[in-house]
Amino acid sequence: MLENKRKLILDGAASAFSMYGFKGTTMDKVAALAGVGKGTIYTTFKNKEDLFDAVLQQIISEMENIFFNCIVPEQSVSENLHSALYELLEFRKDHQVMMKLTNEVRMFGTDHSKRAMDKVEDAIIGCLEKQLIAALEQDKIYTSNPRIAAFLLYKQYMALVFDYEEKYGPLGKKAIAHLLDQHFMYALVHNKEM
Amino acid sequence: MLENKRKLILDGAASAFSMYGFKGTTMDKVAALAGVGKGTIYTTFKNKEDLFDAVLQQIISEMENIFFNCIVPEQSVSENLHSALYELLEFRKDHQVMMKLTNEVRMFGTDHSKRAMDKVEDAIIGCLEKQLIAALEQDKIYTSNPRIAAFLLYKQYMALVFDYEEKYGPLGKKAIAHLLDQHFMYALVHNKEM
DNA sequence: AAAATGACCAAAATGCTCATTTGGTCATTT
DNA sequence: AAATGACCAAATGAGCATTTTGGTCATTTT
Numbered sequence: 001m002l003e004n005k006r007k008l009i010l011d012g013a014a015s016a017f018s019m020y021g022f023k024g025t026t027m028d029k030v031a032a033l034a035g036v037g038k039g040t041i042y043t044t045f046k047n048k049e050d051l052f053d054a055v056l057q058q059i060i061s062e063m064e065n066i067f068f069n070c071i072v073p074e075q076s077v078s079e080n081l082h083s084a085l086y087e088l089l090e091f092r093k094d095h096q097v098m099m100k101l102t103n104e105v106r107m108f109g110t111d112h113s114k115r116a117m118d119k120v121e122d123a124i125i126g127c128l129e130k131q132l133i134a135a136l137e138q139d140k141i142y143t144s145n146p147r148i149a150a151f152l153l154y155k156q157y158m159a160l161v162f163d164y165e166e167k168y169g170p171l172g173k174k175a176i177a178h179l180l181d182q183h184f185m186y187a188l189v190h191n192k193e194m
Numbered sequence: 195m196l197e198n199k200r201k202l203i204l205d206g207a208a209s210a211f212s213m214y215g216f217k218g219t220t221m222d223k224v225a226a227l228a229g230v231g232k233g234t235i236y237t238t239f240k241n242k243e244d245l246f247d248a249v250l251q252q253i254i255s256e257m258e259n260i261f262f263n264c265i266v267p268e269q270s271v272s273e274n275l276h277s278a279l280y281e282l283l284e285f286r287k288d289h290q291v292m293m294k295l296t297n298e299v300r301m302f303g304t305d306h307s308k309r310a311m312d313k314v315e316d317a318i319i320g321c322l323e324k325q326l327i328a329a330l331e332q333d334k335i336y337t338s339n340p341r342i343a344a345f346l347l348y349k350q351y352m353a354l355v356f357d358y359e360e361k362y363g364p365l366g367k368k369a370i371a372h373l374l375d376q377h378f379m380y381a382l383v384h385n386k387e388m
Numbered sequence: 389a390a391a392a393t394g395a396c397c398a399a400a401a402t403g404c405t406c407a408t409t410t411g412g413t414c415a416t417t418t
Numbered sequence: 419a420a421a422t423g424a425c426c427a428a429a430t431g432a433g434c435a436t437t438t439t440g441g442t443c444a445t446t447t448t
Contacts, residue, residue: 005392027440037393039442048440118361144376151361152377155353156346163349164342167312182338182388183346186381194376199421221411231422233413242411392447401438409430418421 006044009034014055021104022052022113049112056116059098060123063091067127077140078185082177084131085157088124089173092161099162125150132188142194149188156184200238203228208249215298216246216307243306250310253292254317257285261321271334272379276371278325279351282318283367286355293356319344326382336388343382350378 012034016025027048031038045051070083092099098120105117129150135141143149160176171179187194206228210219221242225232239245264277286293292314299311323344329335337343354370365373381388 026438028438031394038440039393040391042441043391122361148358148373149377151358152350152353152373155357156350159346159349159353164345167316167345179342179346182385183343183381184377186385187377190384191376191380220409222409225423232411233422234420236412237420390448393443393445395442395444397440397442399438399440401436403434403436405432405434407430407432409428411426411428413424413426414422415424416422418419 005036005040008036009041009044009051010054010058012036013051014058017052017055017101018098021101023104023108049110049116052113053116056120060120064123064127066091067131071131071134077135077138078181078189080131080135081185082181084128085177085180086173088157089161089176121154125154128153141188142190142192143188144194153180153184156180199228199230199234202230203235203238203245204248204252206230207245208252211246211249211295212292215295217298217302243304243310246307247310250314254314258317258321260285261325265325265328271329271332272375272383274325274329275379276375278322279371279374280367282351283355283370315348319348322347335382336384336386337382338388347374347378350374 009030012032013025013030015033016030019025020029025048027038027041030051031041034041041051045054066087067084070087071080072083075083102117102120105113109117125147129146132141132143132146132149132153136143136146157176157180160171160179164171203224206226207219207224209227210224213219214223219242221232221235224245225235228235235245239248260281261278264281265274266277269277296311296314299307303311319341323340326335326337326340326343326347330337330340351370351374354365354373358365
């Protein structure tokens with residue numbers, strides 16, 4: 001019944017971290033939410049941070065699946081990238097709790113949990129990079145360094161979704177996609193000098 | 195002698211805020227560094243935050259001057275934007291203390307001093323926007339919204355200078371300029387559909 | 389026997405008190 | 419009239435008592 005418990009605990013922990021953040025989540029709460037004894041958690045996970053890592057890893061996997069599923073060879077690069085970004089938007093909406101966590105962890109978290117959150121960022125950038133590389137191999141885009149391009153794409157996306165909203169008010173999904181298309185994708189698709 | 199004192203105080207305060215940050219700076223230290231009595235500060239500035247504002251405003255003015263001076267009509271838009279970004283890089287180097295302040299204020303500062311730091315950001319974006327508008331009027335670039343373009347340019351620049359360094363190591367000035375040129379400017383200069 | 393559990397403990401977090409520091413004032417000095 | 423620093427109320431932080439919490443392990447359950 002160990003594997004069954006693992007899922008229970010992981011789900012309880014995900015709820016707890018979502019509701020209370022990292023610091024606000026106690027192992028007692030996780031145990032209660034998961035409906036298991038506190039000691040049981042420690043038969044599967046080394047400690048709180050390990051549990052946190054596992055929850056994030058689960059989110060990362062979900063996300064990578066979603067990303068993977070929107071690469072459609074028949075689609076144009078631009079369309080694929082659009083799909084990917086829409087998925088990123090949807091993902092953010094579903095897991096907007098995770099974004100709160102990002103903030104909290106950066107402010108109060110330990111070094112370890114900071115690194116854990118960075119892994120999420122790296123995973124997203126990695127997904128984007130993968131798509132860019134695929135496009136690159138088909139000569140659909142030009143870039144000397146798909147990793148940097150993915151990094152910039154991600155940062156620009158985050159700036160539009162979060163920073164812009166803070167300063168000038170929220171932007172619709174449509175507007176964000178359009179802005180990225182005009183200001184970032186265009187160069188990728190047309191600039192042969194990269 | 196009031197105007198003379200004002201400069202003394204402003205310089206002392208600039209040093210103090212640079213050395214100790216906002217919280218770490220006491221009015222006694224400012225008075226000592228400026229070589230004036232503490233009470234004197236309050237004949238010119240309403241309070242600590244007002245003084246902080248004044249110091250930032252001075253930095254903003256310096257920065258705007260530098261920016262203004264690198265708009266050369268004979269130069270191409272791309273060159274002008276390059277100059278502006280190089281100046282921004284130089285500016286950051288000289289006032290890198292200010293960047294520390296940004297962090298500190300965001301973490302521990304009052305709402306007021308946060309807004310004060312935002313003004314610096316807005317000033318930089320404003321400078322970029324001004325240059326973009328000038329270029330737009332000469333039909334040298336295309337963009338439906340120079341404010342957003344300036345915002346994105348700034349964010350991308352900051353991401354390259356700070357976030358990228360944190361993740362993958364520092365980028366040289368040359369590399370940063372090149373990346374911005376390839377990934378951002380290109381669309382501005384070529385994408386007539388904006 | 390193997391898995392699950394919750395009472396238990398050391399350590400960390402929190403609340404609280406009180407001495408010190410600090411932003412700001414104002415009577416005095418220059 | 420301008421400048422000043424002793425002075426004050428409020429904010430801060432060190433130090434301590436109390437509570438909470440991550441993690442363990444002897445006991446119970448299956």
